[in-house]
Amino acid sequence: MAKVLCVLYDDPTDGYPTTYARDDLPAIGHYPGGQSTPTPEAVDFTPGHLLGSVSGELGLRSFLEKAGHTLVVTSDKDGEGSVFDRELPDADIVISQPFWPAYLTPQRIAAARNLKLAVTAGIGSDHVDLDAAIAHGVTVAEVTYCNSVSVAEHVVMMTLSLVRNYLPSHRVVLDGGWNIADCVARSYDLEGMHVGTVAAGRIGLAVLRRLAPFDVKLHYTDRHRLPQDVERELGLTWHESAADMVPHCDVVTVNAPLHPETEGLFGDELLATMKRGAYLINTARARIVDRDAVDRALRGGRLAGYAGDVWFPQPAPADHPWRGMPHHGMTPHISGSSLSAQARYAAGTREILESFFAGRPLREEYLIVDGGALAGTGARSYSVTK
Ligand code: NDP
Numbered sequence: 001m002a003k004v005l006c007v008l009y010d011d012p013t014d015g016y017p018t019t020y021a022r023d024d025l026p027a028i029g030h031y032p033g034g035q036s037t038p039t040p041e042a043v044d045f046t047p048g049h050l051l052g053s054v055s056g057e058l059g060l061r062s063f064l065e066k067a068g069h070t071l072v073v074t075s076d077k078d079g080e081g082s083v084f085d086r087e088l089p090d091a092d093i094v095i096s097q098p099f100w101p102a103y104l105t106p107q108r109i110a111a112a113r114n115l116k117l118a119v120t121a122g123i124g125s126d127h128v129d130l131d132a133a134i135a136h137g138v139t140v141a142e143v144t145y146c147n148s149v150s151v152a153e154h155v156v157m158m159t160l161s162l163v164r165n166y167l168p169s170h171r172v173v174l175d176g177g178w179n180i181a182d183c184v185a186r187s188y189d190l191e192g193m194h195v196g197t198v199a200a201g202r203i204g205l206a207v208l209r210r211l212a213p214f215d216v217k218l219h220y221t222d223r224h225r226l227p228q229d230v231e232r233e234l235g236l237t238w239h240e241s242a243a244d245m246v247p248h249c250d251v252v253t254v255n256a257p258l259h260p261e262t263e264g265l266f267g268d269e270l271l272a273t274m275k276r277g278a279y280l281i282n283t284a285r286a287r288i289v290d291r292d293a294v295d296r297a298l299r300g301g302r303l304a305g306y307a308g309d310v311w312f313p314q315p316a317p318a319d320h321p322w323r324g325m326p327h328h329g330m331t332p333h334i335s336g337s338s339l340s341a342q343a344r345y346a347a348g349t350r351e352i353l354e355s356f357f358a359g360r361p362l363r364e365e366y367l368i369v370d371g372g373a374l375a376g377t378g379a380r381s382y383s384v385t386k
Contacts, residue, residue: 001068002357003114005091007084008054009100010075016055020048025340031145032206035365038143038348047343052097058121058346060095060353067357077102078313088112093356095119095349099333101127101314109136117356121349122147122336125368126258126285131384133369140369141362143348144377145202147336151283152206154309154335155253159211162279162305163190163251167329186304186327191215196249198242198265199256199284200226201381207253208234221245243270251279254308258285259382266290271297282308283335295325303327309335 025048030036045051045059052058057073064071072091076083077100084102088094092114096102104118109132118128120142133140161167169183195211196219197204205226208218212234220226221239231238239245242265246252252274256262266280266289274280280303282289291312297303307329311320314333322330348366355362367376374382 002092003070003090004064004093004095005087006058006060006071006073007077007096007100007102008052008073008075011053011055017050022048024048025343035145037344038351040347040350040354043347043350045346048339050339051342051346052099052337058349060350063350075100090114093117093119095121096127097121097337098124098127099337104128106132109133109138117141119349119352121345124257124285130369130382134372134384137372138369141352141366142368143345144365146344146348147341148202149206150338150341151203151335152210155207155281155283156210158281158307158329159251159253159279160190162307162329163188193250194219194248195251196220196245198252198254201255204255207255208236219245219249243273246270247273247275249278250275251281254282254284254288256284256288257381258287260385261383262288264290268293271302274302276302277304279303279305283310286310286312291321295321298325298327305329309333
């Protein structure tokens with residue numbers, strides 16, 4: 001029987017919800033491109049309920065306990081003597097979400113003598129040291145596609161809100177004011193702008209598709225080129241590298257995984273090549289950009305705005321410089337954890353566990369590391385240091 005250690009974010013400050021704003025979720029059976037949404041044998045939760053917080057337990061408790069497994073759920077994941085560190089040494093499976101990541105460092109992986117499977121309930125497994133997982137034979141899996149569209153919607157929202165100066169204008173209303181000039185002195189139309197994505201995978205392509213009707217000029221860079229018919233349909237300009245692309249763009253959105261090739265990509269040097277007054281949206285991973293270089297670029301006017309939802313570390317400390325930098329539209333890490341997305345990644349986590357316990361191979365597209373090597377989606381989208 002397995003011990004499953006699940007790290008989830010805290011419940012709402014006023015307690016676990018008893019009612020919800022809406023009664024149901026739209027039924028979505030397939031993602032763009034045809035991949036089916038998760039197909040567990042059953043689920044023990046109500047789609048649309050809060051599943052990603054401690055009391056939501058990803059809807060896993062009765063399934064695991066009926067099968068004789070142990071489930072430990074905690075939000076206490078960092079610092080000396082955390083519940084996570086105390087429970088880790090005999091855990092067989094660790095589950096965590098990128099929004100509240102349980103950082104599986106090489107030291108923790110070495111301490112987790114029974115660890116066989118690390119599941120990312122979401123997408124993006126950079127909180128797991130993949131080199132160490134490979135060395136220790138730990139399988140790493142994520143629920144590929146579960147929240148790609150959720151994030152793409154967030155990117156579109158943030159792009160429009162920065163370009164149109166939405167958040168400061170909303171603040172004027174909250175503060176009881178009506179100075180139109182205060183609101184519009186930094187407000188533009190997106191129409192006609194050049195928008196580029198670093199990476200055109202599931203999220204990047206979904207962003208391009210959603211922005212195309214705004215009559216913008218679309219650019220992308222990726223290690224693999226999109227099919228020609230997609231390039232033609234969306235009028236895409238492909239660039240060999242981010243360095244080639246960003247000088248042409250008014251808006252740049254980052255949609256690549258964090259791995260050795262992308263870490264620190266947006267430093268002072270690359271930011272200096274962006275158009276003055278460009279906007280940068282990063283919902284991928286914080287460490288793809290240099291924290292202080294972004295702050296400097298906003299203060300110096302190279303960037304007119306920065307938005308995203310990814311920070312390092314998470315949770316971000318109260319004195320994180322991004323909280324106070326000018327012209328930002330940051331949220332906590334929420335884009336991929338809408339109630340809609342939670343229903344998919346909770347079901348996907350259940351599907352992964354069902355396969356794992358039954359000794360069935362996991363879906364190829366869910367794999368990041370398996371059998372001591374990058375595998376599945378991991379083999380395509382990630383790299384390791386050695
Ligand atoms: P995909 O695997 O579908 O796409 C990733 C893309 O990045 C692939 O097309 C890959 O290229 C490309 N890529 C990898 N390295 C580079 C590079 N060095 N330069 C250019 N392109 C590169 O993943 P998703 O689109 O679903 O997700 C992307 C990332 O977004 C995740 O890894 C995660 O970090 C983040 N994310 C954030 C969420 C949030 O809540 N904020 C939620 C979900 C994801 P190719 O395959 O062609 O080699």
